[in-house]
Amino acid sequence: xxxxxxxxxxxxxxxxxxxxxxxxxxxxxxxxxxxxxxxxxxxxxxxxxxxxxxxxxxxxxxxxxxxxxxxxxxxxxxxxxxxxxxxxxxxxxxxxxxxxxxxxxxxxxxxxxxxxxxxxxxxxxxxxxxxxxxxxxxxxxxxxxxxxxxxxxxxxxxxxxxxxxxxxxxxxxxxxxxxxxxxxx
Numbered sequence: 001x002x003x004x005x006x007x008x009x010x011x012x013x014x015x016x017x018x019x020x021x022x023x024x025x026x027x028x029x030x031x032x033x034x035x036x037x038x039x040x041x042x043x044x045x046x047x048x049x050x051x052x053x054x055x056x057x058x059x060x061x062x063x064x065x066x067x068x069x070x071x072x073x074x075x076x077x078x079x080x081x082x083x084x085x086x087x088x089x090x091x092x093x094x095x096x097x098x099x100x101x102x103x104x105x106x107x108x109x110x111x112x113x114x115x116x117x118x119x120x121x122x123x124x125x126x127x128x129x130x131x132x133x134x135x136x137x138x139x140x141x142x143x144x145x146x147x148x149x150x151x152x153x154x155x156x157x158x159x160x161x162x163x164x165x166x167x168x169x170x171x172x173x174x175x176x177x178x179x180x181x182x183x184x185x
Contacts, residue, residue, distance in 0.1 A: 013147070018129035018140050019054050025078055025124035033062050053137055054130045060116030064089070067113065076117060078124040083167055086117060090166065093156045110156055114166075115149045122146075122170060126177050141173045 022039070023032055036058055043051060061078070068074040068089055076082045076089070093110050096102070102110070119139050122128060128141030136149025146169045154160025162168070 012134075013145075014134045015138070015140075015145055016132040018131050019052055021123075021129060022052060022054055023058055025120055029062065029065060029077055032058065036062065053132050057112075057116040057119050057130055057137055060112040061120040062116075064113035064117045078117075078120045080121065080125045080170075082117075082121060083170060086114070086121075087167065090114060090152075090155050094158055097156055098158060107156070111149060111152050114152045114156065118148050118152065118166060118170070122148075122173060126170075126173050126179060128173070139173070142177050144173060144176045146173055 023035060025032070027035075036055060039055060040051070065076045068076045068085070072089065072092065074085050074088060076085050093114070097107070101107075115137060119130060119137065122139050122141065123130075126141050128139050131138050131140045131145060133145070133147065135147045136153075138145050138147045138149065140146075148166070148169060151160065151166045151169055155163065155166045
């Protein structure tokens with residue numbers, strides 16, 4: 001394959017269809033965790049291999065909530081107020097990454113948990129849907145797609161010099177949604 005052709009193909013963003021919502025993000029986290037666990041149990045019983053991207057990202061978000069509480073003494077939820085706490089978690093991940101590059105599996109876990117939480121905060125406060133793309137899991141709110149996974153990768157690895165890019169996504173989507181005010185990021 002021609003190297004330039006491969007590079008051009010990778011530079012084109014390809015979005016899938018928005019994933020229909022299966023969960024109500026206004027529910028308490030314990031209830032969402034219960035519903036997610038029940039869904040996974042049903043899938044195991046029916047031996048269905050496919051799990052929606054929304055299920056995966058919600059599971060990642062809930063994993064970060066538990067991790068932050070148990071290991072960092074940081075409380076997270078899906079409220080807009082949690083963006084500041086998420087900023088602290090990302091900062092800790094970035095510092096850890098700078099000290100010693102984690103394994104690919106650990107880095108992917110950090111990215112997925114962080115993207116999941118950011119996406120769930122967006123879903124709860126701004127609406128929208130998860131959407132799969134060749135740039136990773138993304139969200140779409142009122143026709144505007146935000147590639148949160150890429151921004152999280154850049155924030156944790158330090159590859160993006162704009163330390164606020166992850167939080168600017170939220171503010172941008174909020175403005176696009178016509179919701180007054182912006183987050184305090």
